[in-house]
Amino acid sequence: MRVLTVFGTRPEAIKMVAVVKALEAAPEVTHAACVTGQHREMLDSVLSLFDIQPAFDLNIMKPGQDLAYMTSAVLQGVGEAIDNFRPDWVIVQGDTTTAFAGALAGFYKKCRVAHVEAGLRTGNLYSPWPEEANRRLVAPLATLHFPPTQKAGDNLRREGVNENNLFVTGNTVIDALQLVANQLEKDANLQTQLAARFSFLDPSKRLVLVTGHRRENLDGGLERVCQALADISREREDVEFVYPVHLNPNVQQVTRTVLAGCNAVHLIEPQDYLPFVYLMRRSYLIVTDSGGIQEEAPGLGKPVLVTRDTTERPEAIEAGTARLVGTSSEGLKAAVTKLLDDAQAYKAMAQARNPFGDGQAARHIVERLLVHG
Incomplete structure (x- = not known):
């Protein structure tokens, strides 16, 4: 199974670290990481800390970049990475421009998309902006949805996501x-x-x-x-x-x-x-x-x-x-x-309890990907 992970900001990188490591440790998986460079310096520090070597580095950042430029640059760059690597799955994380455009690139290439940290909602399209819209737009493009909590899972169920494609995993940030x-x-x-x-x-x-x-x-x-x-x-x-x-x-x-x-x-x-x-x-x-x-x-x-x-x-x-x-x-x-x-x-x-998981989210995600093939 060939899996392309796509991330570009520091928070995305932190939350994808454990997923990347779990994919690399799985003998059934050939993995490649595609980083967009949406946060350049802050992204590189996380890659160095966890010794992640991207196969594709889009390096999209430029002075004064706006959302339209970032979306188009990620869409084109991830599309080219998909053509090169030919993955069975594209995995995106969260609510960034990288996540939305990466998922759209996977959809355009008729490649299955998995969404880590799916289902979070405020109910206000403009708060947080543009993250709320990004996360909602990824949902209909994804084949597999990995909400971190039951509440996030319930949000997806209300939006019509098939129960067989939805798996509550905990949040990968706890793994990291x-x-x-x-x-x-x-x-x-x-x-x-x-x-x-x-x-x-x-x-x-x-x-x-x-x-x-x-x-x-x-x-x-x-x-x-x-x-x-x-x-x-x-x-x-x-x-x-x-x-x-x-x-x-x-x-x-x-x-x-x-x-x-x-x-x-x-x-x-x-x-x-x-x-x-x-x-x-x-x-x-x-x-x-x-x-x-x-x-x-x-x-x-x-x-x-x-x-x-x-x-x-x-x-x-x-x-x-x-x-x-x-x-x-x-x-x-x-x-x-x-x-x-x-x-x-x-x-x-x-002393309140932590509702976001037990540090095993990445393992659950990779296991479910293998089940779906």
Whole structure:
């Protein structure tokens, strides 16, 4: 069986690592990876960490790229990779432009498509944008659907997906997180190296890890989030923030303008996955608009405040591991303050169960592909 995996962003790469490794370990499978380069530098760091050698590298990134360009470039490039490799299956992950255009390329080439992390929905086509549309558009193109949770599976059932083509697997990000967390746990030298790398952090202060990059938050939302961080950093001496700033120039401009001069807010470069997991483990709580972090942080017992109005991962909200707080400065300040000052509120979130799986998702995915041939 010939399988082509297609991914191009850092989150996709992290979530496909375990699937790639499981495919490469299966004697019945000939596997090739096609990377689009939708996130160039951040993608390469994940490929290096997990020693993944792509057979096809489309390298589509260019300055000022827009969604129309990315979609057409991925569509053409993946189509050419399919012509070259002639796979039985094309596997895409999640909700990116790479996932949608990769699935469309598979459909155009009459190649079966499998969708990892299928079925997540907010119900609002414009939130997250364009991810909600991408994920919905992949569904009718896919032959096999691998939702991470029962709720995601139910979404697909309501949309008419055949039960025989739908398999709840858990989320592959937990597979990747466990690989890295185990490495950090066992390697004392690595722990020492990472502690030295982040020696600017004050062990007497509680650490809040922050990320933010969503397109829908670039129209004022990110600025309000940063203002809340600035206010808290000036009002309290018992907390500090570390913010790996996304490479998007719009994100860079807002964060570095609003947070300039805030000594307790450390703006750092985007981190490779391993040091980022170290920071998650080191943090007291996490503020983010990321989807993947809503899944990862509960596995580490870290409360998550989600700076969005909607989430396609309601399981985290229902389990109590995450809270939607929007992008109001006052709302975010109140939510952070409550977790810093209210031990019971913190404990309730930190000890909530992780609803996203047991780290065996990749194995389930490959087993099901082999059954379908």
